Amino acid sequence: MIELTVNGATHRVDVDPATPLLYVLRNELALNGAKFGCGMGQCGACTVLVDDRPVFSCLYPVSSTAGRRVRTVEGFGTPEKPGPLQQAFIDRQAVQCGYCIAGMIVRAQALLERVAHPTEQQIREHMNPNLCRCGTHMRILDAIRAVAATGELHRAGEKGPAS
């Protein structure tokens, strides 16, 4: 049995230690926000946070989570009360098919928690690993900029690891 903490809740799952975290999140815990895109760490659709760092969960063995804090897009808000990035993505209609969006929001969250008001270049470099096949990148960037302007996700006093 493997114990892992996701969005503050502790779970015990009976899987092989090398199973990718993404499979555990989706198949065992029914957290279907993170998506299987390429399975090769090239698209970012499966991005989740582990100890505040964005990782490709399709290439992340579940046994690596021991003692670490996993966060997924489900932990950022609810349909009734979306988190700041979720609300900004809705307001700016940054979603076309939506497949990449959970990964986009999660990766952006990591940056905005660490840097209160990132520059345009910082945002673009940080978001570089995540792809959107529909091509809504401009709206995605716009939504991120809107939250960056408020600085509300920034965790004061936390320097956080470089990404």
Place this chain on the structure above:
Amino acid sequence: MRWRRTGYVAGAVLLAGVIVFAAIAWQPAIPPVKSPDIAITPELVSKGRTVVALGDCAVCHSPEGHPAFSGGLGLRTPFGVIYTTNITPDVETGIGAWSLDAFMRAMRHGVSRDGHLLYPAFPYIHYTKVTDDDLRAAYAYLMTQPAVHAPAPRNDLPLPLRFRPALAVWNLLYLRPGAAPALDASPRERGRYLVEGLGHCSSCHTALGIIGGESGRYLGGGDVDGWHAPALDVLAHAPRPWTVEQLSAYLTTGLASEHGASAGPMRPVTDNLGDVPPEDVHAIATYLMTIQTSQPPTAPKAGAVADASQLARGHALFDGVCATCHGDGGPMETQLGRPPLAASSALQGPTPRNAIMMVLQGIPWPSHPKPTAYMPAFADNLTDDQIADLVVYLRSTTSQPPWPDVRDEVRRARKDLSHD
């Protein structure tokens, strides 16, 4: 009386020492110029473009996220961090006020236009061998690039090393000024000229001594940015011996079909060499294959054979994390003429360092789109023990003996990375 005489002698020796030191350390400023002081023709600029590419100037002076040639890359040396400077023709923060003489003096002697001595992280001990014609062309090319205002960040060095005149002593030991042109028109001589001079291969591929001078066997292997720069004089003794063709392909495209992809600090070098005339890369490969040792290198100390449970853990991790790309029939095994993973230099090499670094850092996407190898970084995905299990397992899939102390090496590599 005796004491007084001793005092005079000591004083005289000290004074003489100061005078000699001042004579070798003091360099005059070269007057600024308003514009380049040579006739700049399109042919000269075009030649200079090739010279600058062969000199790998952009590797250090055009780091990711900075405008071309504006510097700002922090070079981690054992002594501290030294930042590369702006070599665009900006008058205030670049080399815009430099005459050809000032440029030549910097390249040949490691002296800035204003007379201060440059740190040998700038490879003037190699550039000194470059011919006047090539330096002139490089000057013409750099002086016609867009000027960028970019002051160099302050170096992070301990106090004694901030006293630049002391570099004069280092120069006495390691700098042999003067051009070393090719002696004839053969590819071998052209290759020697490029390897020793512009290419400054030994800056990374020769081990450095305690004061940062190249003091190991020439091109016998070195360490840079946490990676192992392999020995270039034993390529013929590799499990699959390198050939001129494999080496040329590797240097030009970053991928050798029998040895794998370039990574780490070599990646920008192969990116650069993709842009120079193929005959120059062929010359470099030709020369390197002529300096191979007659005897194979002594085998490094082998580690204990891994226990079955560690191999099983490594195998399981491989299946879960790596196999989508590297498994049988996976894209890395079937596309673009890549070698099987077990044949790659990183897994065949004398130390596990580069295999570990590949797992930790991967190969980033290039800034300029071109056919390339890419691999995600796993530093945040795998624990040290998992990386050790994986690397030990992967080594067991080769014909080589086990590496010793892989677990400790993972910890050391991670520590080297944490200084970034």
